[in-house]
Amino acid sequence: MSEPEQVPLGVDTTKPSPARMYDCYLGGTANFQVDRDAVARIVELVPEIRDAAWANRGFLQRAVRRMALRGIRQFIDLGAGMPTQRCTHEAAREIHPDVRVLYTDNDPSVVxxxxxILADVPGTVIVEADLRQPEFLLTHPEARHLLNFRDPVGLLVVAVTQFISDVDDPWGLVARYMDALAPGSYLALSAPTADHAIAQKVDRILDVYATSTVPLVTARSAADIGRFFAGLEIVPPYPGAAPTLTSTGLWDCEDPDAAESDGSRWFYAAVARKPRMAANEQTRQADPR
Ligand SMILES: C[S@@+](CC[C@H](N)C(=O)[O-])C[C@H]1O[C@@H](n2cnc3c(N)ncnc32)[C@H](O)[C@@H]1O
Structure with missing residues (x-):
């Protein structure tokens, strides 16, 4: 998809798209000149941006692996981006060859x-869906056909909530997806932060994204990112660590003293488990009066 004459219907090539920019950070070819120009402007501002993107993708891969090792055999990947570069089904299949993955994104070029890419990959489906419409996805016939909602699911919300403004209540949206999943399901979420950055620099990065197909980007604090995990049991990110958010570099690392980099500090991440229901909640669900 690197030449304009191959543009699929509905794809806007006049503006950079965050999905194609991210593909470009990861060294992919599913992007256009307009995306590469925007990436060049970001690289000038954040030379470590490719490192940040890879640290984030590395978190996704390790989180999928860890969830699969804990018995998760089906995943929903919201705002999945291009299904390339050792994405969800590739990481999960190393543990469960029969894994099922529902990819979703609202960017027509991704879909x-x-x-x-996925046409010949059994157990995978990609659906065009906006994260802000949980009911659309959760009742979508392809989702209901692929997944068994009585069994736990691994929900991936990786590097996407920055495109959902506070007005749309991203916390409530993530909770709505988790509410629909069985106890024992997991949430893996990462989000960019401006906690360690100079405000002026962040403003200039946001100026580049303001020209894109998703013009509003929100970098959040650790406290606000932590709110996505309310009511869930955060998994300790690495042996000996407290169950809390970390940078993507630290998550599942072998040596915390060596794992972080300038790039990996741009994103906070965690994986958390939906607890089994308390006995009184089970009764309430069975008899909702
Ligand atoms: C930075 S990429 C992250 C890709 C992948 N999740 C990862 O972390 O490797 C963000 C993705 O979110 C998608 N996105 C942005 N807003 C969205 C929305 N409202 N609904 C669904 N996807 C969205 C973009 O199209 C893009 O593919």
Whole structure:
């Protein structure tokens, strides 16, 4: 999809798209000149941006592996981006060859490219869906056909909540997805932060994204990112660590003293488990009066 004459219907090539920019950070080819120009402007501001993107993708891969090792055999990947570069089904299949993965994104270029890539991959589906419409996805016939909602699911919300403004209540949206999943399900979430950055620099990065197909980007504090995990049991990120948010570099690392980099500090991440229901909640669900 690197030449304009191959543009699928509905794809806007006049503006950079965050999905194609991210593909470009990861060294992919599913992007256009307009995306590469925007990436060049970001690289000038944040030379470590490719490192940040890879640290984030590394978190996704390790989180999927850890969830699969804990018995998760089906995943929903919201705002999945291009299904390339050792994405969810590739990481999960190393543990469960029969894994099922529902990919979703609201960028038509992701869905068009994803359909081509996943056409021959059993157990995978890609659906065009906006994260802000949980009911649409949760009742979508392809989702209901692929997944068994009585069994635990691994929900991935990786590097996407920055595109959902506070007005749309991203915390409530993530909770709505988790509410629909069985106890024992997991949430893996990462989000960019401006906690360690100079405000002026962040403003200039946001100026570049303001020209994109998703013009509003929100970098959040650790406290606000931590709110996504309310009511869930955060998994300790690495042996000996407290169950809390970390940078993507630290998550599941072998040596915390060596694992972080300038890039990996741009994102906070955690994986958390939906607890089994308390006995009184089970009664309430069975008899909701
Ligand atoms: C930075 S990429 C992250 C890709 C992948 N999750 C990862 O972390 O490796 C963000 C993705 O979120 C998608 N996105 C942005 N807003 C969205 C929305 N409202 N609903 C669904 N996807 C969205 C973009 O199209 C893009 O593919």
């Amino acid at each position: 068009a490219h994803g359909r081509q």
